[in-house]
Amino acid sequence: MEVLPLVALVAGSAAVAGLARRTPVPAPLLLVAAGLLAAYVPGVPDYALDPHIVLPLLLPPLLYTAAVDSSYLDLRANVRPIAMLSVGYVLFATLTVGYAAYLLVPGLSLPVALVLGAVIAPPDAVAATAIARKLRLPNRITTILQGESLVNDATAITAYKVALAAAVGVSAGWAGGIAEFLLASVGGIGVGLLLMVPIHHLRTRLREPLLQNTLSLLIPFVAYAAAERVHASGVLAVVVVALYLGHRNWQVDFATRLQEEAVWKVVAFVLESVVFALIGLQLPVVLTGLGEYDGLHAATYATAVFLAVVVARFLWVFPATFVPRWLSPRIRDREPETDWKAPVIVGWAGMRGVVSLAIAFSVPVDVPHRNLILFLTFTTVIGTLVVQGLTLPPLIRALKLPPKDVQAETLAEAQAQSEASRAAEERLAELLEEPENSTLPPPLADRLRTVMERRRNAVWERLGEVNPETGESADDVYRRLAREMIAAEREVFVTLRDDRRIDDEMLRALLRRLDLEEAAAYREES
Numbered sequence: 001m002e003v004l005p006l007v008a009l010v011a012g013s014a015a016v017a018g019l020a021r022r023t024p025v026p027a028p029l030l031l032v033a034a035g036l037l038a039a040y041v042p043g044v045p046d047y048a049l050d051p052h053i054v055l056p057l058l059l060p061p062l063l064y065t066a067a068v069d070s071s072y073l074d075l076r077a078n079v080r081p082i083a084m085l086s087v088g089y090v091l092f093a094t095l096t097v098g099y100a101a102y103l104l105v106p107g108l109s110l111p112v113a114l115v116l117g118a119v120i121a122p123p124d125a126v127a128a129t130a131i132a133r134k135l136r137l138p139n140r141i142t143t144i145l146q147g148e149s150l151v152n153d154a155t156a157i158t159a160y161k162v163a164l165a166a167a168v169g170v171s172a173g174w175a176g177g178i179a180e181f182l183l184a185s186v187g188g189i190g191v192g193l194l195l196m197v198p199i200h201h202l203r204t205r206l207r208e209p210l211l212q213n214t215l216s217l218l219i220p221f222v223a224y225a226a227a228e229r230v231h232a233s234g235v236l237a238v239v240v241v242a243l244y245l246g247h248r249n250w251q252v253d254f255a256t257r258l259q260e261e262a263v264w265k266v267v268a269f270v271l272e273s274v275v276f277a278l279i280g281l282q283l284p285v286v287l288t289g290l291g292e293y294d295g296l297h298a299a300t301y302a303t304a305v306f307l308a309v310v311v312a313r314f315l316w317v318f319p320a321t322f323v324p325r326w327l328s329p330r331i332r333d334r335e336p337e338t339d340w341k342a343p344v345i346v347g348w349a350g351m352r353g354v355v356s357l358a359i360a361f362s363v364p365v366d367v368p369h370r371n372l373i374l375f376l377t378f379t380t381v382i383g384t385l386v387v388q389g390l391t392l393p394p395l396i397r398a399l400k401l402p403p404k405d406v407q408a409e410t411l412a413e414a415q416a417q418s419e420a421s422r423a424a425e426e427r428l429a430e431l432l433e434e435p436e437n438s439t440l441p442p443p444l445a446d447r448l449r450t451v452m453e454r455r456r457n458a459v460w461e462r463l464g465e466v467n468p469e470t471g472e473s474a475d476d477v478y479r480r481l482a483r484e485m486i487a488a489e490r491e492v493f494v495t496l497r498d499d500r501r502i503d504d505e506m507l508r509a510l511l512r513r514l515d516l517e518e519a520a521a522y523r524e525e526s
Helices: 003-022 027-038 051-068 072-077 079-104 110-119 125-135 138-166 173-205 210-230 234-247 256-279 283-288 295-327 327-334 341-348 354-361 370-397 407-431 441-460 474-500 504-519
Strands: none
Touching: 003 027, 003 504, 027 370, 051 138, 051 210, 051 234, 051 256, 051 354, 072 079, 072 138, 072 234, 079 110, 079 234, 079 504, 110 138, 110 341, 110 354, 110 370, 138 173, 138 234, 138 341, 138 354, 173 210, 173 234, 173 474, 210 256, 256 283, 256 354, 256 370, 283 370, 295 327, 341 354, 341 370, 341 474, 354 370, 407 441, 474 504
């Protein structure tokens, strides 16, 4: 692809995603809609998805950033429902949707129908994370959806390979399919386990933040490529490494964490925006190869497959939620109570995405009905993103799920900060008694105590009363005044630079110091 169309794609996707932040509509939906419209604008080039680019170059960093931000402890606590969805549901959807397509489309063989079923079986990691983040779902539902989307691609890709082998006549039978599945899953996990400790060791030994961030950008590609090299699941390798590194991220120095967070936010924003825009831009490519099917039949097949995908998810989610609880007292004791509302949301949140399209484009051209597979995959992806994505917010509001208890979360944060501050006070007292620290002037020791006290009180102040006129708490007022003071200092520094009393290098050093102070005064609001 030429440089200018690529730049236009990134710039246009970022602009639409930025606009979406000012609307109640999730960004994926606006990006897909913009892609559909742009596909027929004169002069817009064809952006055909290349599976050799999407799977090894776009999927690893998106999976990595989603897994790093996930909670290993929460995922482990919900491993049963996640496994039921990421493995059990994907295989169930492959069989049921594939068989439905086999019954519906004349001349479609069962192996080719199962190829279609495997292609559209996995809900998309990017879509699930983006939608869940926008809607602020309850923590457990969000964890289950994120955990499912992190692992299900590996199941779907393996099921696709097995079905494709059967479709082209080189299948090794059920035993061979199971062996390939085990190799992919166990091998991918094994590669991740082998890589995670040495990579973390290297991250903690590097002292240069730029080198550490360069390593961070390479990690998902290294893990994915290493696993694929031995015919294992690159998806699982990336997820295992990312979960381990995210769980131990506190052992990396603060400068690396600050830079890494900013770098990966940009990477995730750009890639997510481009991915959803690319989905919409595939419309001309998909329709071009559909000449052998008339519009009515194609629309009928698309509607039926979409309905099969939706129904199959509910047919799996409800029994998978309640039957194990009815059968096992251990599960009832270990997992929290749930009602019918949670599985309704999980069942309706099965949006498909770019991974399904990328797998569909990788179907060999000599496979019968390849163009129909592309078309049905495209319509299913668009249908789930638009229909389910648009209706999920009102569904959640209608079900009246209990909102997050902000007061309880703030109280827990305040108690944690209080315990940490107490430990810091004790450590400071010990250090001040040591001879090598006796030269510290009392005002500087008092400043350390003041900063510590400020951290401790800031969270408690958020629990206090607010100004009835402005709605600000004492903490809000403090941070606003701190920002005004910093802004006044910043203007003076710039004036001194303009008057040539300091140079630009000194200005940058002074402004960076103010930036760090402002960052310390303001916690992120998201």
